[in-house]
Amino acid sequence: MGIKAQKSENKPREKRILEATARLLLRYGYDKMTMSDIAEEAGISKGAIYLHYDSKETLVDALITRQSIAYADDIMTLLEQDMDSWSFVTLYQLAMRLIPRYPLLIGLIRNNKNIFGTYFQRTALDMFHLKRRSRPEFLQLMQQAGVIRADLDLKLAAYTLDYMAYGLLTIEDIIPPEEAPPFEDVVNFFGEILEKTFTPPDGGNKEAGKAILMQLIAAYKAQLVAREETSDKE
Amino acid sequence: MGIKAQKSENKPREKRILEATARLLLRYGYDKMTMSDIAEEAGISKGAIYLHYDSKETLVDALITRQSIAYADDIMTLLEQDMDSWSFVTLYQLAMRLIPRYPLLIGLIRNNKNIFGTYFQRTALDMFHLKRRSRPEFLQLMQQAGVIRADLDLKLAAYTLDYMAYGLLTIEDIIPPEEAPPFEDVVNFFGEILEKTFTPPDGGNKEAGKAILMQLIAAYKAQLVAREETSDKE
């Protein structure tokens, strides 16, 4: 494992391949998008793609990993900006506010067959951290730090966060976006709900909570980066 | 319109047809379920079905209407029982608590193609009140009665109720039910969230709110019954 011929180090080209793939995935979907399409969109030859990735599948794997990292980065950046007004809720609010920047990740979470088609049958989905849900263990750390109400059942809280987030991402199947209130407002109210329901009245030790949080996100990102670096097949 | 040959008044048989249809819809789905299947399951001949319904489509229309009425009845019954401990939230909590009794209605709300298949292409979906979402106008009445916080943006509130309910009904696509907390707990917590977020601190005039509510549900049910009675095609 890992002694496969190493891949090209031509980073700019790699980036263009990934960007082309992202565009075409959204436009055509996994099954209709051909490797030739990608090459053309990226302005290179088909063979060049295989200088970077072993297969169509691993290419999409890499794209997803890349976007997950970017998403985590986005969240961390804005979390740091929000240093002063931070609460436990900020993380979830940011996660919702920023996810529209990554329609592919939305497609992943939603199991959008239009976008991913047979890719879902080929790849072990749960390898992606994204597919995993809010972990009660994480909430427990937050609770111990005092930024989540002590009397909250954490499995219930995690489940609630999950279905709210999922509902927010899928409700467009029922309500056309043009009938929806501004997304910004929806996310703000979402945060208000969490604040009123999950946060203890006194607010808890916000600094401690935030420290733990940043640590966890950094660990998560490190995990993603590690996967990106061992992207050669076994 | 309406001068079509009137249908059989054999109510017990009608009921058995509808029950058979409900079972087979869930087992086979609309497209795989044949009229002969239904006849056999109901223990009658195929022709007998057409003594009650003009087509497969109107049969399913009728079934949905029937179940919608039953659902509304269930809610009203339990609302009346809850006379004393009532709050604005009770309605939504009951609606969620009772909906699992009506898997077909869940399928409708979710646009479950497994169950309804091509039926969705044939029928104007929005004829079903169920498909319509929380109406801000309804919330406005509740707000005027004082059982909803005065400072709440009602379009936002309606949208939030919608995506929460939708998320609750669809999250099983992501989280297998056996990993979920007891549904009863989830619904209770759902109610707690609404209570904390939507209800004014003083609780408002609950009697007034409840009176309006019962009136609206009765009107809704009357509308459904009316449709059931004019179920002959134009």
Place this chain on the structure above:
DNA sequence: ATTTGACCAGAAATAAATAATCGGTCAAAC
């Protein structure tokens, strides 16, 4: 008056044969 089930035409499924496409390779070009 009711109820049935054989029957019909159109729709849908199946099968077979053929054509087109695509993921991936690698000798040749650069």
Place this chain on the structure above:
DNA sequence: GTTTGACCGATTATTTATTTCTGGTCAAAT
């Protein structure tokens, strides 16, 4: 060392012909 694109086997799509099935009807039976 890099990059390319013609090429290959396998999968997938298209076409055509054939068969089966199904929603709906109605003359006959009850």
